Amino acid sequence: MRHGKYPFILSFLALPVGLYAWLVILPFAQAFQISLTDWSGSSNQFNYIGLDNYVNLFKDENLVMPAIRHTAIIVVALPVITIALGLFFAFMLNIGGRSRQGRIEGVRGARFHKIVYFFPQVLSVAIVGILWQQVYAPQNFGGLITGTLDLFGLPAPVNGFLADKRFVLVSVIAVLVWSSVGFYLVFFSSAMASIPRDLYEAGIIDGAGRIQTFFKITLPLLWDSVQTAWIYLSIVALDVFVLVYMMTPDRGGPDSASEVVGGVIWKYAFNNGEQAFASALGVVLFFAALTLAVVSLRFGRREQIEY
Amino acid sequence: MQHQALYNEAFGDAEIEFLATQAISETQQPRFAEGKPADVLDNSGAQQIPLDSLVSDGELVELTPLLDAPSYDDPEVTVRETLRDGVLESGMFNGEFYVLNYVYSAWTIWYNAKLFRDKGWTAPATWDEMLALCEDIKAEGIAPWTYAGKHPVYLYDWFLMLAGRHGGVEVVRAIDHLEPDAWRHDSVRAAAEAMYGLWESGYILEGTPGIDHIQSQTAFNEDRAAFIPCGSWLPNEQSAIAPEDFEYMPIGVPYLEGSVQPGLISAGGEEPFVVPKNATNLAGAAEYLRIMLSAEGSQIFGDTVQATTVVKGVVLDNPAAKATDALVADPENLFQPRFRFWYKTMDDEVRAALGALMSGESTPDELIERMQTVADETAADDNIEKFTHDE
Numbered sequence: 001m002r003h004g005k006y007p008f009i010l011s012f013l014a015l016p017v018g019l020y021a022w023l024v025i026l027p028f029a030q031a032f033q034i035s036l037t038d039w040s041g042s043s044n045q046f047n048y049i050g051l052d053n054y055v056n057l058f059k060d061e062n063l064v065m066p067a068i069r070h071t072a073i074i075v076v077a078l079p080v081i082t083i084a085l086g087l088f089f090a091f092m093l094n095i096g097g098r099s100r101q102g103r104i105e106g107v108r109g110a111r112f113h114k115i116v117y118f119f120p121q122v123l124s125v126a127i128v129g130i131l132w133q134q135v136y137a138p139q140n141f142g143g144l145i146t147g148t149l150d151l152f153g154l155p156a157p158v159n160g161f162l163a164d165k166r167f168v169l170v171s172v173i174a175v176l177v178w179s180s181v182g183f184y185l186v187f188f189s190s191a192m193a194s195i196p197r198d199l200y201e202a203g204i205i206d207g208a209g210r211i212q213t214f215f216k217i218t219l220p221l222l223w224d225s226v227q228t229a230w231i232y233l234s235i236v237a238l239d240v241f242v243l244v245y246m247m248t249p250d251r252g253g254p255d256s257a258s259e260v261v262g263g264v265i266w267k268y269a270f271n272n273g274e275q276a277f278a279s280a281l282g283v284v285l286f287f288a289a290l291t292l293a294v295v296s297l298r299f300g301r302r303e304q305i306e307y
Numbered sequence: 308m309q310h311q312a313l314y315n316e317a318f319g320d321a322e323i324e325f326l327a328t329q330a331i332s333e334t335q336q337p338r339f340a341e342g343k344p345a346d347v348l349d350n351s352g353a354q355q356i357p358l359d360s361l362v363s364d365g366e367l368v369e370l371t372p373l374l375d376a377p378s379y380d381d382p383e384v385t386v387r388e389t390l391r392d393g394v395l396e397s398g399m400f401n402g403e404f405y406v407l408n409y410v411y412s413a414w415t416i417w418y419n420a421k422l423f424r425d426k427g428w429t430a431p432a433t434w435d436e437m438l439a440l441c442e443d444i445k446a447e448g449i450a451p452w453t454y455a456g457k458h459p460v461y462l463y464d465w466f467l468m469l470a471g472r473h474g475g476v477e478v479v480r481a482i483d484h485l486e487p488d489a490w491r492h493d494s495v496r497a498a499a500e501a502m503y504g505l506w507e508s509g510y511i512l513e514g515t516p517g518i519d520h521i522q523s524q525t526a527f528n529e530d531r532a533a534f535i536p537c538g539s540w541l542p543n544e545q546s547a548i549a550p551e552d553f554e555y556m557p558i559g560v561p562y563l564e565g566s567v568q569p570g571l572i573s574a575g576g577e578e579p580f581v582v583p584k585n586a587t588n589l590a591g592a593a594e595y596l597r598i599m600l601s602a603e604g605s606q607i608f609g610d611t612v613q614a615t616t617v618v619k620g621v622v623l624d625n626p627a628a629k630a631t632d633a634l635v636a637d638p639e640n641l642f643q644p645r646f647r648f649w650y651k652t653m654d655d656e657v658r659a660a661l662g663a664l665m666s667g668e669s670t671p672d673e674l675i676e677r678m679q680t681v682a683d684e685t686a687a688d689d690n691i692e693k694f695t696h697d698e
Binding site (some may be wrong): 040041042043044045062102136137138139140141143158159160161162163164165240248249253254255256267270271272273274 | 309332333336340341342354356357359360361363364365366427456457458459460512513514516517518522526568651652655658659660662663666668680
């Protein structure tokens, strides 16, 4: 058997690797090629025009530059807020409760909370979009937040949150956080469950409070999970498009105030008939994602703790 | 689909493969790229393949031979002669005819005739009459105007017709032709100021910039707003939704004082049918379009969807369609502003700018300078193919 090992393994790998190469690697490679042309997307004719598309990308103050700025904001804000909230909730639900007779527990009703927080995760993005569109709607059209603010006599944007340049991006980010926090709560909970209880007990005996326990014991031991979450969320942040497409005025408005890179790629590829330009932006996005992943893996590396 | 039956009557052994989809660019663009497009394509809706790029890529068949062919019903008359005035214009790209817009529609302002009758209001003809009426409307607790704030494209024809009526069709044609300072024309400024004035006076239903077309049309159906700008398809679209006694009636854009062409109206073909150059059955495609344009073909369409086609003589018996017909009666007054379809960047810009103007985010001057800037950039960019109205 040892003798025919490699042909045997290869025969299993050939199909999946082939499919992967054909359906994933090849289109990626093609995007690079297309980005060097002037292809419109609806013809089989094109010319090579060098790096013109890349140069023009950064001159586009109408769509591309706002989109890059907004995406950058989301890439920073989404992981930070989601992970912070996810960790906080997970800690409270697993460890943060009062210790009774030396046992470490979460706050009361932890199981119930876990399920409720997870709800948004099972909704499809389309439903989330429609739901929140109504939540953010103008008061005159049954907006939930605007209506509530008004009830307490507080000022609310008269056209709703999504039609207001100042609030639209924040509103989109809030929905993203809302819909992903539940998953990371469960994710961090399961990671916390694998931390041995005696570490906490030792900490409590030494007189550590909840905050100290969290920063001195939980967080360091969860570092790998946090890192994974960070990379996932960064990729989600770079990709964010569906919510912007569904909720905001003119799919990225008002007046480009919520334009994101994914949306601009779509606009150029399918609305404007500039497939090549869209590909160039796609390539830039690809490298941004790659850099982000590499950087966070490199610099996030810590000493492994065996337990 | 009944058109296919007609086609099969003529060509018994033809098999027609038919796909109805909204995802046109997603499903059909790859077929163009592959060189195996459909024979006939109704490239319509939000996800259409941009026509300007199909034309400039040379992917479409020039359809003049179809226009000069004898019509289906009477060999003595050419297809061209059976069509309404001004409908070919929108399918023209630099004098060549590529796109057959099949459905005839006009951009108008709608009001509920029943509501107006009950309250004793008369539909206004001029902008000043409209403003005076706005006070009365407001006094009744109804907002004078609403529109689809999330899709400011609904403001486009309203705005351009207001300018065009004031200064004459040349004003809007100059905009389409990217002429220097076209946007700085006094009539354009007057139109921008008039529309901004609606916002300033609080004549727009509160929250309008944050709602989509469905919400604004629903508000209109509920008489929460008195006027709404939309195309002539609106009553049919709303027939199942609007209250039983709701009476959709159209007026042209109320014109400003001193307007030189107060009858100007944006009307023409919609539903762009095209024949790809690489289609397998070019002759069949042309014949299919010829059958669609026959008297029977267009009457079938009219009866089914209560909308007129570009063919003359389709009879519809609803009052809204008749009123629309009266508005578009004079061929001298028909004009479709086209820059939005010709230059995508200007389309993006004009929508954002109009949205900002009508929500008080920017002033008329800012709108004009902004549009003039993008028009000048477009004119100066040699990579963008330029189009003109033919005269």
